[in-house]
Every structure is written in C-alpha cells, then in structure tokens.
Amino acid sequence: MSTDTSPATGIADSAAYVVRRPHRSSFLTLRGLRHHVLRWGPEPDGTRPLLVMVHGWMDVGASFQFMVDAFHEDRSVVAIDWRGFGLTDSTPGDAYWFPDYLGDLDALLDALSPEAPVDLLGHSMGGNIAMSYAGVRPQRLRRLVNLEGFGLPDTAPEMAPARLASWLDELKETPSLKTYDSVEGVAQRLMKTNPRLSADKAAWLAPQWSRRGEDGRWHILGDPAHKRTNPVLYRKAEALACWSAITAPTLWVEGSETQLSQWWGDRYPREDFEARLAVVKDLRRVTLQQAAHMMHHDQPEALARAVQDFLG
Template sequence: MNATTPPPSTEAADRKPCYQVQRAHRSEFLELRGLRHHLMHWRSEAASEHSTASAQPLLVMVHGWMDVGASFQFVVDALSALNDRRPIVTLDWRGFGLSDNAPGSNYWFPDYLADLDALLDRLSPEAPVDLLGHSMGGNIVMSYAGVRPERVRRLINLEGFGLPEAKPEQAPGRLATWLKELKEAPQLRPYASVEAVAQRLMKTNPRLSPDKAAWLAPHWSRQQADGSWHLLADPAHKRANPILYRKDEIVAGWKLITAPTLWVEGEASDLSQFWGDRYPRADFEARLSAVPRLEKHRIADAGHMLHHDQPEALARCLEDFLLA
C-alpha cells in the first residue's frame, strides 16, 4: 500500500445501486511520525477551515482492524446538529486504507497511540477533542484517554472489547509462531471485481445493505494492473503478535480516564462468537467497571459493525452524549 495512491474511484461501483452520500468529505495526507496518513474531513459549508464559528470541539473518529476511516461516512451523514456545529475527521491507521504501511510491516499497539498523539498535535494542539473509536480503535482511544486525559473532552468506545487475558506460559509459543511467520509472505485474498468485494462485505456482515456495500467496496480495495481487486490492508496484519495482551495493564490505564465515557454496543453482538469461552462477558464487565464516569447504550438490530447497521440510531446516541 502506498499513500500516494489516488483517491477512491466509484465508477465500477456505480454499475450497481450505490449509497448516496449526504455530506462530501475532503481528503488530506499528513505525515505523522515518518508515515503519510490519510485523513477524511467533514465540516459545515458555512464555516471555513480557519473559522471560529463552530463552538464545538473537533470530533475524531478512528476505525477498527481491517477497516478504513471511510467506514464512518454513514454516521456522519446521519448526524444532524453536530454536522453544522463542529469539524469531524477520521484517519486510516498505518497499514490500512490509503495510509502508509509500517516499516518492516511490524504493527505494535503503542505505535497507534503515538500516531494518534501526533495527529492531535497537528489538528488540535491547544483544545481537547471528542474522541471515538470502533473495535480496535475503541481499545486505542481508551488507552490514550488514560495516559493523555487532558486531551480528551468526551470519549466514545464502540464495541472495543479488547482481547482475552493472556497467560505468561503462552509467551514462548507466541514468539515461536511470530518467528516462523516472519519467514513467510502473508497474503490477502484477491477479488475478481469490486462487486465481489461488496459481496464479501455483506457476507461478513449480513445486516449491511447492498447500497452501502457498493459504496464501501472501492474505499476498502483497489484494482491492480491484472484487473483483480485487493483489500487496502497490509497482509502483515495477519501475523501473530509476539507481545501478550496484559489485561491488568490495560485496566490500570482505564482507571485514569477523566473524560465522561460512553460505551456503545449492538444488541446482537456476542463475545463468544469471537472468543468462545476464552473471554467471558463477566470478565469484560469487570474491566469496564474500572472506568470512572461511564454511560452504557445498546443499539437494537445491530451487530459488531453497528456504525454500518444502524447509523441513524448511533448518530442520535452520539448527539445526546456529545451535546449534553
């Protein structure tokens, strides 16, 4: 993946009914910690980039694993009062979307926090932001808000459950697996057409409507010289992580969050579908109870990709929380 890749083309997707965007974005590339990152900006047309007309802080949205910043378009379109009262930005994490891959294709959790810190240095160096993350992004923003509490006004975690607690005895096997996989060239499956990418998205999430899938597909993938379509993600993300997930360290950070925090999940989400009995719901609830100022909300008829499944319901939830 190379951040110099041109912006997505929707010509192929236009052959099928496609979602009609209500608020167009502006793309930008910023160099953060030596890598070019792709950003998408939304701002009221009534306010220029340098205007102080908006009294609301910047809203930063960050995506999950194997996703892209464009994934939030449906929620941005569904926001009403927020659209005219604040700037909104998403970014593609390193190794996803149109952002650069990590050097050596190595991806470490602290690097995501450092990239986010560098982003806020550029976009809102003086004022705290409202910070939202989905899934992997939800875990990143929770840790960030614990170590940089002064930079976050309000915090939203969409389905960022974290991982099962790792045991020390797992470390040797994990390291052995990582060393083995370093000698292999990971691959992601190519697709014959952008329509096939859309079908893959709907297979993964049966609640995703065909028009939204058709719009997302060219933001998730790129056509190669041989005509095939490849997902915009570094295949190295498939490698085992040699660093164990240490629950106690994560929870220690969550305890330091000072911002009012909103936890949102889809009613159809089920931790067991990802982890079986390795990560009981009671374990997650115990972790979440460490957050000092917490509200919880569930979205009906929504699964893990709740920002795709029910963007209108999620938008109302966000407005109630952010504009309170």
C-alpha cells in the same frame, strides 16, 4: 418495482447510496508515515471540540461515512486511516505494534488540535486504542466514545514461548489477502462478512475499502502483515491501569446482536468484560437494537443520535 444498478459494482438495488456530507481527503505526515485524513463539516473554529474518529482492524476511515451522514447537524469531524490501512503508508519492516497507534494518534492531535481537547470516538481496535490513549493523555479529551472496543482475553506469562515461536515461524512466510476480480466482488465480500450491510452501502464502501491493482484485480487496502501473530502478550492489568485513569465522560455502545463468544469462545466471558468496564469512572451505556459489531453500518442513524446526544 424498478431497480437501478450501481455503476461501481453492478449490484442491483432500489437506489444507489447518496452521500449527504462528502468527505475531503488530505494527507499528513505523522511520525514519518504519510497518513490519509478524511474531514467532514466546517473547519474547526474553536466554538466546539473537533470530533476525531478512529476505525477498527481491517477497516478504513471512510467506514464512518454513513454515521456522519446521519448527524442532524454539521460539525468538524476528522477520521484517519491507521498505518497499514486504507491510503496510509504501511509501517516499515514486517510487524505492527500497538503503542505505535497511540503515537500516531498523539501526533494527529498535535497537528489538528494542539491546544483544545477533542471528542474521541473509536470502533473495535480503534476503541481499544482510544481507551488506552484516554488514560495516558486524559487532558487531551473532552469526551470519549467506545464502539465495542472490548479489549482481549487476558494472557499468562507461560504463553510467551509458544506465541513467540508462532511469530518467528510466520516471519518466514509471505502473508497475503484474497483479491477479487471486480469491485462488485469486494462489495459481495462485505455483505457476506456482515449480512446486515445493505447493498447500496456495500456498493459505496467497496471502492473505499479496495483499489484496482496493476494486475487488474481488486486488492483490499490493508497490509497483509496485520495478519501475523502478535508476539507481545495482552496484559489485562496494564490495560485496566489505563482505563482506570480515564477522566473524560465515556459512552460505551454495543449492538444487541454482538456475542463475545463469536471471537474468543469461553476465553473471555462476559463477566470478565463487565468487571473491566466497571473501572471507568464516568460511564454511560447504550445498546443499539438490530445491530452487531459493525453498528456504524447496521444502524448509523441510531448510532448518530446516541453519539450526538452524548456529545451535546
């Protein structure tokens, strides 16, 4: 069997990934920061809700390309790069705060769909942001899709001194992310992190996920300050107060190969998560086979079907 070599990465594969629905890039200033906005499909005309998609930690909006390509019909879709990721400005100062993501999302909807409710989809960190937002602004959403936004293990007040001390110590250091000598190295990193990611998709995603710097090396498009310890404790009770206020029909999607213990060990048992999800009033669930946390890369066709079936 003959193979081609991707011009972007040099990775040999049976064929380069072919984009069916190219995205259009633009920029919006939201709360003083220049945000990168990706758009697919026709411009909204009021006949059906805008679909807004928000990515996870150390990811970019272009990561949804494979799922959008798998949709069986065109619709108006928007994704953003969160502050400090992709082509969006980094936050001023040296720290990132969860409420700022809600503020940025609220400003985005004010700009793109000020009157009509939207369909909102979030992955991982983006799923957690979407869940909180859906409880705070229930009138802004028609339907909600959460792709493995599990939340975090609960914390106790006595953890505060050590957490704050860690944050203060880390402020004295300059965080960094690994750089790569080629975009091929970035693609290899993506496949190492997610062995289910095919070479053609990795080759396409790598130049969306990184940029070549003046030093000639390829730099991940993420502010290293994201690596700092969050000094604000995660309060399960506060998160659940938001989840309980969600009124939009909600779809929970997870991969059959995802294991909570891979991130948190025994600090976040599955029973705890199931109890949290039970507070969502109108919930449907889908498990994608042969998929893990990066399901939009692992099984984009199956995910697209599940999302479209739910959104109608």
